[in-house]
Amino acid sequence: MTAQQQSGVSSVREVGERDQTFTPQIVRSPLLDLRADVAQTRDQARALARDSGRLHDDVQGMDLSTRTAAYMRLEPTDVLEMLSDDFTLPWSLVARLTGVSAPAVRKWRRGGDLTVDNRTRLAGLAAFCVILHEVWPMITDVPLYLSSPVAPGLSTVTPADLLEEGKAVALLNQATNRSSAEDLLDATRPDWRDATGPDLRHRVVTASDGHPAIVPVD
Amino acid sequence: MADVPLATPSGLGQLYRGRGDDILPARPVMTGDVFANVDIDAEDHDGLVMVLAHPCSMRAGARLVPRIGVAPIRPHPEIPFERWPKGYYRVFPLAGLNGEDDVARAVFLPELTTCRAERLDRDKRLLALTDHGIHMLQQRVIFNMARVVVGLDRLTEVMAPVLMEADLEEEWVEELAEPEGQLTLAAAGASFAEFMDAEGRRKALGEPTTRTDIARQVRAEIKTQRQAS
Numbered sequence: 001m002t003a004q005q006q007s008g009v010s011s012v013r014e015v016g017e018r019d020q021t022f023t024p025q026i027v028r029s030p031l032l033d034l035r036a037d038v039a040q041t042r043d044q045a046r047a048l049a050r051d052s053g054r055l056h057d058d059v060q061g062m063d064l065s066t067r068t069a070a071y072m073r074l075e076p077t078d079v080l081e082m083l084s085d086d087f088t089l090p091w092s093l094v095a096r097l098t099g100v101s102a103p104a105v106r107k108w109r110r111g112g113d114l115t116v117d118n119r120t121r122l123a124g125l126a127a128f129c130v131i132l133h134e135v136w137p138m139i140t141d142v143p144l145y146l147s148s149p150v151a152p153g154l155s156t157v158t159p160a161d162l163l164e165e166g167k168a169v170a171l172l173n174q175a176t177n178r179s180s181a182e183d184l185l186d187a188t189r190p191d192w193r194d195a196t197g198p199d200l201r202h203r204v205v206t207a208s209d210g211h212p213a214i215v216p217v218d
Numbered sequence: 219m220a221d222v223p224l225a226t227p228s229g230l231g232q233l234y235r236g237r238g239d240d241i242l243p244a245r246p247v248m249t250g251d252v253f254a255n256v257d258i259d260a261e262d263h264d265g266l267v268m269v270l271a272h273p274c275s276m277r278a279g280a281r282l283v284p285r286i287g288v289a290p291i292r293p294h295p296e297i298p299f300e301r302w303p304k305g306y307y308r309v310f311p312l313a314g315l316n317g318e319d320d321v322a323r324a325v326f327l328p329e330l331t332t333c334r335a336e337r338l339d340r341d342k343r344l345l346a347l348t349d350h351g352i353h354m355l356q357q358r359v360i361f362n363m364a365r366v367v368v369g370l371d372r373l374t375e376v377m378a379p380v381l382m383e384a385d386l387e388e389e390w391v392e393e394l395a396e397p398e399g400q401l402t403l404a405a406a407g408a409s410f411a412e413f414m415d416a417e418g419r420r421k422a423l424g425e426p427t428t429r430t431d432i433a434r435q436v437r438a439e440i441k442t443q444r445q446a447s
Contacts (some may be wrong), residue, residue: 019412084437085437088430088433088434088437090346090382091389092235092349092384092385096243096348097267099231101231101234101235101236102235102236102348103235103236103241103242106242106392114328141427141430142428142430143429143430143433144427144429144430147378148415149371149427156369156370156371196370198369199368199369199370199371201369202368202369202372203372204372204375204376206424210378210421211274212375212376212378212424214368214372214373214376
């Protein structure tokens with residue numbers, strides 16, 4: 001007989017009532033409720049962000065369309081002069097982004113006729129440049145912005161490439177940091193990681209004759 | 219066998235800046251320009267050549283050097299765009315040189331030679347390439363010569379200053395030379411070179427962050443000179 005048995009004191013503890021457990025980890029704590037509340041708030045915020053993002057995209061699209069319509073009412077020569085005077089766009093870039101040749105743009109500058117399609121594209125380009133500057137005034141050099149890679153070191157895709165494909169709203173979102181460069185490319189060029197990698201074996205330097213040169217990366 | 223990552227064009231519009239009369243004499247002679255009636259002592263050759271020389275290599279200051287690097291153009295079976303990276307590395311295809319119904323041709327890259335600069339008559343230029351077309355040409359020339367692929371992004375970067383200068387020179391000469399302006403073509407070209415030589419403008423054109431500002435200065439000066447004349 002053990003000492004416990006001799007003393008008559010049971011070593012078995014009574015199990016408490018079901019709502020009075022002694023195990024610390026399942027004690028009901030305020031954190032459980034807080035966790036549930038915060039999780040719910042997070043899910044609501046995500047849904048709100050998604051819905052407001054879609055709404056914002058729609059509004060941006062409407063803004064682009066409205067401004068495009070306004071610029072279509074101007075003489076093309078005036079729109080071209082604005083693209084030159086206010087944004088210093090090279091004519092070759094205007095040609096590319098309106099889907100015509102550089103000689104065609106030159107004829108427009110001299111008062112030549114435009115098709116409705118061309119007029120729409122030209123007005124759309126003007127609308128994009130104006131809105132871009134409004135929503136992100138830090139972009140003061142629009143030609144540089146349009147010709148620089150969206151994700152340097154990762155992809156050769158430029159804003160001009162995407163604008164040519166009609167991705168103006170997506171570009172505005174990325175320019176204003178509402179989406180990352182990778183998100184922009186994932187949404188617009190799903191194969192960008194395989195198909196648009198930069199040449200990482202070479203770099204451009206200024207040679208001793210003062211002109212740029214391509215050399216191997218060290 | 220490995221794929222050779224040469225670029226694939228999406229269409230002639232991506233390659234060709236203009237043909238025939240669409241190319242102004244105001245545009246300086248550039249890489250990719252096609253000229254007729256240039257005798258280079260090549261076999262089965264009707265006089266068509268494409269300039270392969272780099273814009274800086276073909277000039278000493280504002281003037282062309284005495285002899286310019288060119289290659290002959292001949293008829294050649296048409297090569298679909300999607301086949302460009304897969305072979306035909308000895309040619310740069312030229313479909314529709316004289317219009318959509320023209321026979322297909324190609325530049326024969328291994329036959330690089332030179333011709334006298336005065337044979338490259340800007341009034342008889344048949345074709346000029348876009349910036350992208352020039353980059354694609356250079357990529358194929360480099361691969362033909364050295365079996366090395368340079369990415370189009372690096373070619374774009376290295377060529378940006380000189381191609382911008384060519385565009386600005388074209389604008390300047392077009393606006394200030396006859397018939398729009400008062401100067402001869404040569405005088406307008408010389409005045410542009412003088413403007414670019416001054417105040418470090420050509421060097422600033424070489425920097426991406428100051429390039430647009432130089433373009434702005436050029437356009438402002440064009441307006442000033444137009445108003446003064």
